[in-house]
Amino acid sequence: MTMRRGACPTLSAPMETGDGLLARIAPAHGALTPEKLAGIAKAAGRHGNGILEVTARGKLQIRGLTAESAPLFATEINALELGAVDGFAVETPPLAPPPPLAKRINAYVAAHGLGPSLAPKVSVTVDCSGALHLDAISADIKLIMADDGQWLIGIGGNGATAQWLGSGDEQTIGTAALTILDLLAESGGRARDFAQAQKDALRAGLEPAVQHPARVDSAPVGRFALKDGGSALGIALPFGQVAADALVALCEAAPDAREVRLAPRSGLLLTGLDGARHEEVFQAAHALGFVTQGDDPRLFIAACAGAPACASARFDAKALAAEAAAAGLPDGSFRLHLSACEKGCAQPAGPVVNLIAVEGCCTLSCVGAKPSGRLRTFLIERGETLRAALLRKSG
Numbered sequence: 001m002t003m004r005r006g007a008c009p010t011l012s013a014p015m016e017t018g019d020g021l022l023a024r025i026a027p028a029h030g031a032l033t034p035e036k037l038a039g040i041a042k043a044a045g046r047h048g049n050g051i052l053e054v055t056a057r058g059k060l061q062i063r064g065l066t067a068e069s070a071p072l073f074a075t076e077i078n079a080l081e082l083g084a085v086d087g088f089a090v091e092t093p094p095l096a097p098p099p100p101l102a103k104r105i106n107a108y109v110a111a112h113g114l115g116p117s118l119a120p121k122v123s124v125t126v127d128c129s130g131a132l133h134l135d136a137i138s139a140d141i142k143l144i145m146a147d148d149g150q151w152l153i154g155i156g157g158n159g160a161t162a163q164w165l166g167s168g169d170e171q172t173i174g175t176a177a178l179t180i181l182d183l184l185a186e187s188g189g190r191a192r193d194f195a196q197a198q199k200d201a202l203r204a205g206l207e208p209a210v211q212h213p214a215r216v217d218s219a220p221v222g223r224f225a226l227k228d229g230g231s232a233l234g235i236a237l238p239f240g241q242v243a244a245d246a247l248v249a250l251c252e253a254a255p256d257a258r259e260v261r262l263a264p265r266s267g268l269l270l271t272g273l274d275g276a277r278h279e280e281v282f283q284a285a286h287a288l289g290f291v292t293q294g295d296d297p298r299l300f301i302a303a304c305a306g307a308p309a310c311a312s313a314r315f316d317a318k319a320l321a322a323e324a325a326a327a328g329l330p331d332g333s334f335r336l337h338l339s340a341c342e343k344g345c346a347q348p349a350g351p352v353v354n355l356i357a358v359e360g361c362c363t364l365s366c367v368g369a370k371p372s373g374r375l376r377t378f379l380i381e382r383g384e385t386l387r388a389a390l391l392r393k394s395g
């Protein structure tokens with residue numbers, strides 16, 4: 001069964017795209033091992049077009065399924081016993097188990113059957129800080145724990161754009177979040193659309209919102225300390241994509257990793273490896289084409305699916321991204337966003353240079369970033385060349 005319009009792709013209801021059906025899954029914290037991830041990749045190779053993605057939000061996508069192969073793929077994934085892989089779940093940072101507040105919200109939604117009443121894209125993030133925080137991720141409800149243990153609650157945005165309603169202790173803020181979820185389930189709408197009176201009512205009983213300090217948006221690449229005293233090895237998928245056989249090979253190079261966690265900004269975190277194995281797995285990942293260095297230019301480019309994966313695309317965004325990275329662009333002081341149509345998928349937070357293909361041309365815009373003349377020229381010339389090439393091909 002394919003999905004209804006406006007819904008998010010799932011395992012049982014994949015979404016139609018330019019290269020077939022796309023399924024999205026998000027195994028719970030602790031559910032994924034190298035063996036299970038290799039099992040997913042092998043199934044993706046058998047039943048899809050062999051391309052997998054880890055999204056900017058840290059979800060796993062499988063591309064190129066067909067109406068016939070999607071149910072077979074789903075059966076194989078279910079046999080891996082990953083637990084629930086889609087549906088509503090609070091998003092939490094990957095370096096620690098979900099905190100009690102996240103569990104409370106998940107349990108409430110399940111106990112009250114709110115999931116089916118919530119708009120498909122309704123999301124909640126619960127963030128207890130750490131190197132790989134969720135500030136860049138937009139959510140209907142954003143909960144962030146401050147250094148003093150107090151919580152901040154905001155709606156309808158990311159760490160920089162959310163409307164902060166107030167602060168309080170964990171119990172108070174959790175209750176406010178559940179009230180908002182009840183409102184969202186009643187209306188079927190999104191928190192960004194709340195009326196001023198609703199926001200004012202939600203602010204009652206909360207302490208005034210404290211200023212949320214801007215935090216560096218770190219890439220999930222390198223070694224990270226875990227709350228339990230261990231460490232995780234982080235690597236990233238170049239432009240969010242990997243071939244199934246490369247992912248299988250990575251998993252086979254790290255069979256002794258205890259767990260694999262999906263991380264925002266297209267990352268994979270492998271836990272349970274000692275220092276010597278970190279180096280060996282890094283080298284294997286590098287040889288397979290993964291991003292293993294924090295200054296790799298591929299980390300600073302966010303490219304939408306583009307052609308041929310998306311039917312709306314006006315250029316091959318991944319090919320343009322690869323060219324820009326190979327040319328040593330950009331310089332790391334901002335993110336480069338390549339969008340093959342006006343929809344602007346994959347828009348990153350923070351300083352950004354956008355190249356967007358529109359009807360008849362490509363447009364360049366900047367927010368908080370000053371691209372070099374070389375980058376500007378490259379983007380306009382190559383973007384236009386790839387746009388015209390696709391136009392000729394499809395014409």
Ligand code: SF4
Nearest residue numbers: 304310313341344345
């Ligand atoms: S921005 Fe447009 S072309 Fe790119 S993935 Fe989104 S809908 Fe497709």
